[in-house]
Amino acid sequence: MYAWLWRTLPGPVAARLLQYLVLLAAVVVALFLWVFPWVESQLPYSEVTVPGPESTSAPSGIPSELPAG
Amino acid sequence: MSDAVRTVLRGLGQTLITAGVVVLLFCVYELKFTSAYTAQEQKKLDKALVKEWDAAPTGPVGPVVPASASGTGFARVYLPTLGRKEVHVVVEGVGHDDLKKGPGHFPGTALPGQVGNLVISGHRTTYGAPFNRLDELDPGDAIVVETRTQFFTYTVQRLFVVKPSAIGVTYPVPDRRGVVPTQRLLTLTTCNPKYSAKTRLIVRAVLSATLDKGPGVVPPALQAVA
Numbered sequence: 001m002y003a004w005l006w007r008t009l010p011g012p013v014a015a016r017l018l019q020y021l022v023l024l025a026a027v028v029v030a031l032f033l034w035v036f037p038w039v040e041s042q043l044p045y046s047e048v049t050v051p052g053p054e055s056t057s058a059p060s061g062i063p064s065e066l067p068a069g
Numbered sequence: 070m071s072d073a074v075r076t077v078l079r080g081l082g083q084t085l086i087t088a089g090v091v092v093l094l095f096c097v098y099e100l101k102f103t104s105a106y107t108a109q110e111q112k113k114l115d116k117a118l119v120k121e122w123d124a125a126p127t128g129p130v131g132p133v134v135p136a137s138a139s140g141t142g143f144a145r146v147y148l149p150t151l152g153r154k155e156v157h158v159v160v161e162g163v164g165h166d167d168l169k170k171g172p173g174h175f176p177g178t179a180l181p182g183q184v185g186n187l188v189i190s191g192h193r194t195t196y197g198a199p200f201n202r203l204d205e206l207d208p209g210d211a212i213v214v215e216t217r218t219q220f221f222t223y224t225v226q227r228l229f230v231v232k233p234s235a236i237g238v239t240y241p242v243p244d245r246r247g248v249v250p251t252q253r254l255l256t257l258t259t260c261n262p263k264y265s266a267k268t269r270l271i272v273r274a275v276l277s278a279t280l281d282k283g284p285g286v287v288p289p290a291l292q293a294v295a
Contacts, residue, residue: 001080001083001084001087002083028094031091031094031095031098032094032098032102036094036095036098036099036102040099041165062176063163063175063176063236064234064236065233065234065236066190066231066233066234066235066236066238066239066258066269067168067173067175067190067258068233068260068266069168069190069191069192069193069195069196069200069258069259069266
């Protein structure tokens with residue numbers, strides 16, 4: 001994968017290295033800005049407002065569990 | 070070894086190493102990057118709070134309609150025994166997006182200084198980790214809550230650990246549903262143990278002093294660290 005990318009990129013070694021680093025940086029930025037926040041929102045410990053079995057009489061919007069943090 | 074096997078193994082190895090690096094990056098994101106976000110949000114909230122308090126020093130002390138004010142700051146909480154930097158703007162609400170900004174006021178619980186139970190929840194290890202060192206508090210330590218008009222000094226009574234389902238700690242009279250409160254309590258909640266969400270660490274405090282704000286007025290608990 002990495003070797004294939006290296007072979008595919010055009011230009012001399014210096015230019016390839018630069019392109020490689022830019023691509024790498026772009027991937028890391030995408031992970032931090034979009035992928036990781038989404039992953040975090042999918043983790044069970046960020047859910048605090050899911051109604052528990054005993055909370056049916058609780059007013060809506062009041063968490064049924066102590067928030068994770 | 071044939072070339073085909075070699076290629077497959079190399080591909081597999083690279084994929085696994087990449088996956089490992091991505092997981093490590095996620096840890097960096099959770100423990101460092103999220104704190105940078107919170108620091109920025111806290112700065113904005115503090116600015117907004119100062120502006121609001123300066124504009125109307127005698128207005129309402131808390132969110133009048135908590136539901137609509139979700140995510141807005143309305144008080145500061147100080148943990149002076151843990152250091153002078155341990156001050157955070159408290160936002161309304163304990164939803165995921167609220168706690169990203171700072172410690173949150175559990176909706177429906179008492180406001181600062183009121184009879185009942187003021188419940189504030191905060192992150193332990195991520196998003197600025199405002200309540201990271203809550204376990205270092207001892208009974209007798211002061212926790213100060215500053216509102217638009219007053220400083221409320223609470224004294225720590227005890228620390229204990231409960232399951233996440235122990236919602237009774239947020240009741241006006243803790244663990245006794247429907248009972249009319251007479252005490253003015255403060256309850257801080259955070260994740261426990263560190264880097265886990267298995268249980269919750271609870272700090273229970275009771276109001277010990279109220280001080281009206283004015284020029285140069287600083288509660289004794291904050292003077293020691295100033």
